[in-house]
Amino acid sequence: MIKKCLFPAAGYGTRFLPATKSMPKEMMPVVNKPLIEYGVDEAIQAGMNRICIVTGRGKNPLMDHFDKNYELEHQISGTNKEELLVDIRDIIDSAYFTYIRQREMKGLGHAILTGRELVGNEPFAVVLADDLCVTNEEQQGVLAQMAELYKQFRCSIVAVEEVPEEETHKYGVISGQMLRDDLFRVDNMVEKPDPGTAPSNLAIIGRYILTPDIFDIIEQTEPGKGGEIQITDALMQQAQTGCVLAYKFKGKRFDCGSVEGYIDATNYCFEHVYKKGKHKELAQQQTGKK
Numbered sequence: 001m002i003k004k005c006l007f008p009a010a011g012y013g014t015r016f017l018p019a020t021k022s023m024p025k026e027m028m029p030v031v032n033k034p035l036i037e038y039g040v041d042e043a044i045q046a047g048m049n050r051i052c053i054v055t056g057r058g059k060n061p062l063m064d065h066f067d068k069n070y071e072l073e074h075q076i077s078g079t080n081k082e083e084l085l086v087d088i089r090d091i092i093d094s095a096y097f098t099y100i101r102q103r104e105m106k107g108l109g110h111a112i113l114t115g116r117e118l119v120g121n122e123p124f125a126v127v128l129a130d131d132l133c134v135t136n137e138e139q140q141g142v143l144a145q146m147a148e149l150y151k152q153f154r155c156s157i158v159a160v161e162e163v164p165e166e167e168t169h170k171y172g173v174i175s176g177q178m179l180r181d182d183l184f185r186v187d188n189m190v191e192k193p194d195p196g197t198a199p200s201n202l203a204i205i206g207r208y209i210l211t212p213d214i215f216d217i218i219e220q221t222e223p224g225k226g227g228e229i230q231i232t233d234a235l236m237q238q239a240q241t242g243c244v245l246a247y248k249f250k251g252k253r254f255d256c257g258s259v260e261g262y263i264d265a266t267n268y269c270f271e272h273v274y275k276k277g278k279h280k281e282l283a284q285q286q287t288g289k290k
């Protein structure tokens with residue numbers, strides 16, 4: 001039902017300098033895949049194959065990644081290296097990519113508003129690629145879980161997780177009325193609350209489903225925390241006039257915007273994604289041979 005997924009990807013990734021001096025932070029590899037590819041995979045699994053990316057200066061490698069590289073294809077054609085391109089070829093064949101450039105960095109709300117031209121007037125998802133979400137084999141991806149909820153409630157939804165109190169100042173934090181043990185109707189939302197003032201320990205992570213009326217609301221939203229136009233403030237407005245849900249997702253999330261989180265994600269994905277994939281491949285080859 002939701003077809004489009006927006007990826008704000010214009011930020012500089014200053015926490016990873018000098019690595020991100022001339023390389024987009026979204027292209028940092030987690031094992032053998034760039035960070036953004038994990039998010040795109042999650043979107044496609046949720047049935048969202050219209051990938052809308054808000055880029056900026058210096059982000060051309062992102063566009064190249066989601067396109068054919070004829071020279072490389074030619075070079076490795078017929079060799080066993082070809083299988084390394086299977087996943088990205090599948091993505092390129094099954095999704096449509098559109099791009100728009102954000103000229104000025106005025107906050108996440110502004111980045112999302114920049115994507116309006118690509119999204120149009122329909123509900124859409126937002127993925128912040130820095131937040132890498134993994135689920136086990138029995139679970140759906142986080143966006144797919146949220147898309148299911150959208151079918152039922154038809155309103156904006158933010159993904160939340162409990163964080164230690166001393167970390168609430170890094171996030172948008174919500175409070176609300178509990179509808180089920182994993183679902184809240186938001187009545188308050190604060191972007192990066194000062195220590196000791198957070199309305200709860202439920203922090204927003206980088207997965208959203210937004211109804212398109214959010215664009216008009218963002219346009220009316222004054223700069224907030226850090227002088228930036230915050231999606232959290234626009235969502236608070238939407239919660240006051242309509243309904244916004246907060247969903248405690250099933251799965252694990254890594255903050256790849258920080259060096260520690262990025263290393264944790266790398267170790268986890270090496271053990272639980274990469275090695276598992278290799279074992280499966282080997283098993284398939286062996287049964288194939290028998």
Ligand code: G1P
Pocket residue numbers: 108128131170171172173191192203204205206230231232257
């Ligand atoms: C953004 C949002 C914040 C949210 C966070 C999740 O902040 O503004 O509300 O909790 O993403 O990762 P950023 O981390 O971009 O500063």
